[in-house]
Amino acid sequence: MKLLITGGAGFIGSNFILNRIEKGDQVVNLDKLTYSGNLNNLVSVQNRENYSFVRGDIGDKSLVRKIFSECRPDAVVNFAAETHVDRSVIDPESFVRTNVLGTSNLLLETLEYWKSLSQEEKAKFRFHHISTDEVYGSLGFEDPAFTENTAYAPNSPYSASKASSDHFVRAFHETYGLPTLISNCSNNYGPRQFPEKLIPLMVLNAIEGKPLPIYGNGKNIRDWLHVFDHCDAISLILEKSKPGECYNVGGNSEKNNLEVVAAIINVLDQEVPRPDGKSYSEQIHFVKDRPGHDLRYAINADKIKKDLGWTPKFNFDQGIRETVLWYLANEDWVKNVKDGSYQDWIKKNYEER
Numbered sequence: 552m553k554l555l556i557t558g559g560a561g562f563i564g565s566n567f568i569l570n571r572i573e574k575g576d577q578v579v580n581l582d583k584l585t586y587s588g589n590l591n592n593l594v595s596v597q598n599r600e601n602y603s604f605v606r607g608d609i610g611d612k613s614l615v616r617k618i619f620s621e622c623r624p625d626a627v628v629n630f631a632a633e634t635h636v637d638r639s640v641i642d643p644e645s646f647v648r649t650n651v652l653g654t655s656n657l658l659l660e661t662l663e664y665w666k667s668l669s670q671e672e673k674a675k676f677r678f679h680h681i682s683t684d685e686v687y688g689s690l691g692f693e694d695p696a697f698t699e700n701t702a703y704a705p706n707s708p709y710s711a712s713k714a715s716s717d718h719f720v721r722a723f724h725e726t727y728g729l730p731t732l733i734s735n736c737s738n739n740y741g742p743r744q745f746p747e748k749l750i751p752l753m754v755l756n757a758i759e760g761k762p763l764p765i766y767g768n769g770k771n772i773r774d775w776l777h778v779f780d781h782c783d784a785i786s787l788i789l790e791k792s793k794p795g796e797c798y799n800v801g802g803n804s805e806k807n808n809l810e811v812v813a814a815i816i817n818v819l820d821q822e823v824p825r826p827d828g829k830s831y832s833e834q835i836h837f838v839k840d841r842p843g844h845d846l847r848y849a850i851n852a853d854k855i856k857k858d859l860g861w862t863p864k865f866n867f868d869q870g871i872r873e874t875v876l877w878y879l880a881n882e883d884w885v886k887n888v889k890d891g892s893y894q895d896w897i898k899k900n901y902e903e904r
């Protein structure tokens with residue numbers, strides 16, 4: 552396939568590109584390179600003939616139009632977004648700009664391009680929007696998991712902006728017939744995640760002897776999905792499902808934050824024991840909670856299992872071990888992402904907690 556991938560320098564997008572380049576796809580990666588976009592994620596493919604990179608914004612009309620006319624993709628996979636809930640609390644506007652206005656611009660330009668295709672090309676074309684389970688809001692401990700029919704009830708500026716973009720995607724299918732797809736997945740983990748998110752933050756803070764900041768009482772639950780499993784699900788949906796479909800994608804692995812941190816500590820205590828012989832759990836530090844902190848997310852992934860035969864391959868213990876080892880083994884990658892803007896963020900988010 553010829554793919555236009557947006558946000559491909561980020562965590563999930565780069566893992567997806569590495570996977571698709573190996574399959575022989577032609578990939579154009581449009582990425583603004585915000586703080587979380589990192590071309591080091593893609594060094595292994597940067598000189599491949601079937602890969603090219605354009606630095607730019609999905610909200611830039613003329614640039615997006617030019618890319619469509621030059622590369623003429625068979626599909627768009629939209630990963631580009633502002634993605635961190637804590638940042639959305641401090642700066643909601645940038646989430647509106649990229650996630651709402653940027654996505655709607657990308658849709659408009661996709662529609663113009665799609666209209667210019669032959670009937671056969673039109674029928675094969677797909678616009679796949681990558682979304683999150685956070686659009687469904689928060690569950691109680693005993694509530695059933697989110698299905699594709701759960702009503703949207705976003706609670707953070709991040710999830711509100713993603714919900715809005717999902718609605719635009721749906722509307723472009725219903726109104727104009729654009730062959731769209733949406734997948735809503737749970738929390739991803741794995742290699743190449745920017746270390747402001749829970750798992751890489753905890754690994755790196757631990758080995759640097761810094762506190763491990765747990766928001767509130769640490770009992771909030773997320774469902775954890777390995778990024779490789781997520782990429783496989785995206786490929787299946789892209790290649791096999793009908794236009795207009797939505798799929799929930801989950802890791803079948805609900806854990807509270809204290810359990811996640813304990814699993815990380817378990818690996819670190821075995822692999823890189825502290826010089827004083829104590830456990831890294833000594834560094835756990837409870838801090839002020841996130842405002843509007845969703846209690847629990849859980850995914851019912853029956854639809855994608857039934858329609859497309861997808862199930863996650865990783866179990867959490869195996870996945871978390873490999874992930875921790877990846878961050879330990881990739882010191883240069885870590886050094887590169889922890890620049891001045893990263894230090895500024897850490898100060899802003901944790902200093903007053």
Ligand code: NAD
Nearest residue numbers: 558560561562563583584585587588608609631632738739
């Ligand atoms: P990320 O923050 O690691 O990457 C986002 C990428 O988008 C970066 O490379 C960034 O430079 C780029 N970008 C940001 N604004 C842009 C713009 N205006 N134009 C072009 N590029 C822009 O995020 P991620 O974790 O890889 O998430 C990718 C997608 O998956 C997002 O849409 C996110 O909402 C969704 N998602 C993520 C998770 C998760 O756990 N990480 C879970 C569910 C859904």
Ligand code: TYD
Nearest residue numbers: 636738747748749750764765766771773808
């Ligand atoms: P995060 O990785 O930011 O993902 P999301 O908020 O999108 O689920 O956070 C995962 C969970 O970890 C969430 O319940 C908030 C919590 N958390 C902490 O307890 N401490 C931290 O320093 C961070 C970044 C997150």
